[in-house]
Amino acid sequence: MCGICGFAAPAGVEPLRKAQFLAMRESMTHRGPDDAGLLLRGQVGLAHRRLSIVDVAAGRQPMVTRDGRYAISYNGEVYNHLDIRRDLSAAGVGFETKCDTEAVLQLCAARWTDGISRLNGMFAFAVWDEGKRRLLLARDRLGIKPLYYVHREDGALYFASEIKAFVASGVIRPSLYFAALPDFLANHATTGETTLFEGVRRLLPGHTLEWKDGRVTTRSYWDLPLRLGNDAGPETRQLAEFEEALSASVEARLMADVPLGVFLSGGIDSAAITSLVAELRGPGVSTFSVAFAEREANELEYARAVARKFKTDHTEVVVSPEDFFRVLPKLVWHEDTPLAHPSSVPLHFVSRLASERVKVVLSGEGSDELLGGYGRYWKTLVNHRLGQAYDRATPELLRRWVRTRVSGMGSGMLRNKLSRTFLAHGSGMRELYFDNFSVFSSAAQARLLTDSARARVGTLDPYGGLMAHLDARPDDDWFHRILYADLKSYLHELLMKQDQMSMSA
Known part of the structure; x- marks a missing residue:
């Protein structure tokens, strides 16, 4: 879709030079070949690469309100922007274009973070408020559009649609963040805010970040609603x-x-x-x-x-x-x-x-996580149910003996099948679902990593973030708890893949 980037530096901290800022923006030319814009105001900068989708003739960015106070760099589409525009117009707000960018800008100017939960769409954007010298970053509910940031110890904040923009501008020197490695190796990608790059974080889906005077505050504005019982009608x-x-x-x-x-x-x-x-x-x-x-x-x-x-x-x-x-x-x-x-x-x-x-x-991305389409869901639930009965019926010593016999069976189809069941993993969801269907399990990582890498990684749990998602819905059944965890993690990575590969074309 588009590429956005920018920075905000406290007074006394050297901001990005224009040449650095241009390098940051141009590293994402593939995201927006139709147009480019740059806004520099001393300690603050917003930049944009545009792929024109709505109101092609207008909608250049960064876009600034008529009084010059608010400016936005925006990536995405908001599908209910006409409703938002109508309500703001009724309140006396004037519009100069037909694009959704201006609707988002005027909504933030009127309500700041309070209006973001109303946005229905896919988006990542930054709004600068010159009056209060504050910067707002926001990301859509499921994380369809990417947004990364670097917050330095001196209070300077840098953000971009892609990590390479930080490298191109000299904001970071690429360095592996070892604490994120177990998570990445097990789960295709890091689960939470961290990335494989030292010092680079991503704004989580359904979250906002506000910067002011060098300090940042993040908060969640949306989460998947709780189910209202099991009786959904006929x-x-x-x-x-x-x-x-x-x-x-x-x-x-x-x-x-x-x-x-x-x-x-x-x-x-x-x-x-x-x-x-x-x-x-x-x-x-x-x-x-x-x-x-x-x-x-x-x-x-x-x-x-x-x-x-x-x-x-x-x-x-x-x-x-x-x-x-x-x-x-x-x-x-x-x-x-x-x-x-x-x-x-x-x-x-x-x-x-x-x-x-x-x-x-x-595309149809997200249907499996929404409707339980992956085979691993029913396999895990059956395994879990049988494993609980097995735990109740057999003593611990017998279960250990069976686990040892399964692991010592050598190669073969029977061993491969039994090694994916409760007989080898126990009945816990951490082992039956996350470790069982991981890319590199905890045991595999112990064999994969060098001694020096293991020393730097330590004893970090690769499934800590995923288990936190399961624990966030303790009153729901296991099926919906797994779906919730996948919507918050695995789907996010699939959406990032969709974004990056569509921009690679």
Whole structure:
């Protein structure tokens, strides 16, 4: 979408020089090839690279209010900006453009942080208040749009859409943050605010950060609502309500003033979205699919069937092994970390294909975490239920003996299957879910890391952040507690992958 960056330095602290600030912004040219802007006010700076989506002719950034007090650098789309604009206009606020950027700017000018919970969309933005000399950073509810920051001991704050911007401007010298390594190795990515880069943090989804006089305050403005019991009414009503909500969500995302398409894998989620877009827009919707050259990794026939059904304008790309390895260095650069998901590679290729024809693409990311689509969910719940019964029926010494026998079985299908069950892991959710489905388990990390790396990592728990998400919903059932933990962690990383790979095209 777009790239934003900026800084705020207390009085007496040297701010970024203009050349450094330009290097910071231009490191993200790929995020916004249509336009660029820069606002420098002594100790404060906002910068922007724009990919024009709404009100293409206007909406240049950084955008400043008519009186010059407030300025914004914004990345994203807010789908209810017309409602916000109407309410602010009724209160006497004047508008000069039709873009959602100005609606967000005027909302913050009127209500500061109190208005952010009203925003429905995907966004990351910074607003500077010249009157009170304060800076506000905000990020959307689920973390669809990225936002990183560095807060130095001298009070200076730097922020950007991508970590490479800090490197390009000299704000940091790249250094591995060893305390984040166990989390990354186990869970595809770091779970909380930390990153693999020393001194670089990310603003969490659903959070704001306020800077003033060198001090920062972060707070949560949104969290997934608590479920109101298990009685949600008849299944037919639930299905109707879900379909209505999904249709409204898709319709809201068709607000772009530029060509739009759909990533179509042929699965249930992308097929459902394609059907709704076709219903709302009519035949001829642009759809895009990707597959590997190997037959066992090629599911294009499913996508083609959906495309025929809804009469879409369908195009495909096939990735060869040579293509896969050729782009790896480029994609690592775009992700700012080692690639944890091989699916980043096909996502890059299908994004590049789509960029030749459209500027906005809808995808089905998030459906598995919302609806429990991953196989590991039911496997964990069955394991947990059987494990609890097993714990009650057998003494500890017998359970230890069985665990030892399973681990000593050697290689083979039976050993591989038993080693993923309660017989080897016990009945605790930490072991059955997080460690069992990790990339590198705690035991594997002990073998993987060098002596010096283990000394620097210490005894950090790679699942501490994930367990905190489970513990945040103690009164819910295990299924919904796992979904909540994945929505707060795994989905966040998938959304970051989507953002980075779509910007790599």
